[in-house]
Amino acid sequence: MASEALRPDLASGRRRLSLAWVGTLPFFAYTLLFLFLPAGEVMVGAFKGVHRGWTLSNIRLLFHEPYIHAYRTSIEVSLVTALIGGAVGLAIAYAAIREGTPRWIRSILTTFSGVAANFGGIPLAFAFIATLGTIGVVTQILKNQLHIDLYAHGFTLFGKTGVEIVYIYFQLPLMILVIAPAIDGLKREWREAASNLGASPYQFWRYVGLPVLMPSILGAVILLFGNAFAAYATAYGLTSGVVPLVPLVIGAYYTGNVLSNPHFAQALALGMFVVLAVMMLIYIPLQRRAARWAR
C-alpha cells in the first residue's frame, strides 16, 4: 500500500472522488438492469392476479397439492444429498489430509474435486444413465455376473433415489473443496497436547476436533443444500420432469406450450428464493465463526 500522501483521493478532495463514483456507475446500472429489476419482477409479480390487481392467491396455492409436495420433495432431496455428501466428503477430505497419507494425494484430490463438482447437468445425467440405467454398464454386470437384477427389485435411476445418487456425484467433491481448508486448521499441536494429557482419539474428536470444525461443517452442509436445491439441469436430464422438484415445476411452465398464469411461476420462484435466503442468513454468521480458527 502507498502512504496516505500518495493517494489522490485524499489529496485532491471531492471532485475526483465523485468522478470515481461515476466510473462505477456502468457496473451498478448493469446489476440493476439484469439482476435486481428481474429479481424484483419475480417478487412483485408473485402477488399479482391474472387480470391485474393484487392477490395472495398465488402464494396460498403454494401451500396446496401438488405444489407443497414439490417443495417437500426438493427440500428432502437437498437435505439427504447434503447430509450424505457432507458426511462422506468430510471422511474423504480427512483421509487425504491426515498424517500418513502421501501429500500428492491431497493435490490430486483437490484437482479432481474441482472438476467433479462442476460436472453437472445433462452430461452427468447421461453418465449415470450409462452406469445405472436399465441397460447401464453396472446394472448389466450386476445382472449377468452376480445375478442381482436391480430393476426387478424396485430400483430405478429415474426416480427420487436416482436423483439423489446422481446429485451426490457433485455434492461429495464440493464438500471436499469447502471443508479441506477447515481440516487444515486443526493444528497438529492440539492433537499432541490432547494426547500428552491422556486423551484417547475419541476424546480428542469429541472435545476438540468436532467442536472446532462444527461451524465449518454446518456452513458447508448449508452450501450443499443450496447447491442441490437450485439444481435444474441434472434432474431434467435424468427424469424429464417425472420427479416433482420445484425447479422442474417452474421449468415446465416456460417450456410447455401454455403459460396459463405466469404470476404463479413467479410465486414458485419466490418460494425458492425465500428458502435460499433463509439458508444464506444461517450461513453468513456460521462462516464468520468458522473463520476464527482458519488463521
Place this chain on the structure above:
Amino acid sequence: MKPRRFMAPSAFVWLLLGGAYFFIPLLATLLFSLKSIQTGKCCTLSAYGWVIHNGDFWHTIKLSFLLALETIVISLVLFVPTIYLVHLKVPRLRPVIAFLALIPFVVPPIVMVVGLLDFYRGSPTWFYDQPWGFLVAAYVILAFPYMFFSLDAGFRAIDVHTLTEASQSLGASWLTTLFKVILPNIRVAALAGSFLALAIVMGEFTIANLAQFHTFPIFLQYVNETQAYRPAALTLLSFGITWAAMLGLLFVGRGRGARPTLLAGGR
C-alpha cells in the same frame, strides 16, 4: 499418538470409495460411447464419427463458444475498470460489491431466468430473441461472482496506488495507465476469471432451455433423448471441456493460491 509412517487403512478405504464414485460413471460412459448402435456390442468409434460429421454439433458448439467469448469480453470491460476504481479511489464500495457478488447464489439461474423472461417480455427482438442479447446479459451476471473474486484477488496482490502514480507522473493518460500498466499486472487474474466464465457458458442449460435458445448443452439433451449410445461420446467431450477449463485455471494460477471453485448454472 505416534506419528504414522503408513497410510491409515480407513483413509485408504475412504479414498478408494471416493475414487470409485468419481471414475465408474466416466468409465461406463466411455464403454457406452464405444458400443455399436446396431448390435450394442463393443467396440466401434462410430459414435465419435457421427459427432464429428454432425452439422448441429458444430453449429451449437460454435454458438456456445462465441457466447462465452462475448460474455468474457463484456465481463472484463464492465468489471476491470470498476474494480480498479474501487481499489484506487473508493475502497468503501468494495464490501458493497463483495456483498452483491453473493446475491447470485441466493437467486439461482432458474429464478433468474423467470425474472428476466417476464421483465423483458415485449422488449426489442434484437435483444429478447437473440442469444447475443438476452443469454449473454444473463451469463454476465452468472459469471460476475467468479470474475469479481478472481479480479479482486488480482488487484489486492498489486500496489494499485504506486503503479498509477508512477504511470501518471510519467505523463500517461488514464486509458494508457489502464491498458499498459494495470492490465498486464492483473493478466493472471483476468485469465482465471475468463476460464471460469468459459466453463460456465459452455455448460449452462437452465437459462438456455427456458429461454429456448439452441446452445451446446441443449443439443446434448436433444441427442440424449433421441439416441442410445451416441450421447456418451458427447458427454465425454463435455466433460473434457470442464477438465480443460479447470486445468487451465490451475495452470495460469500456479503458486498463486488458485483454488478450484464451484460454477453456477451447470447443474
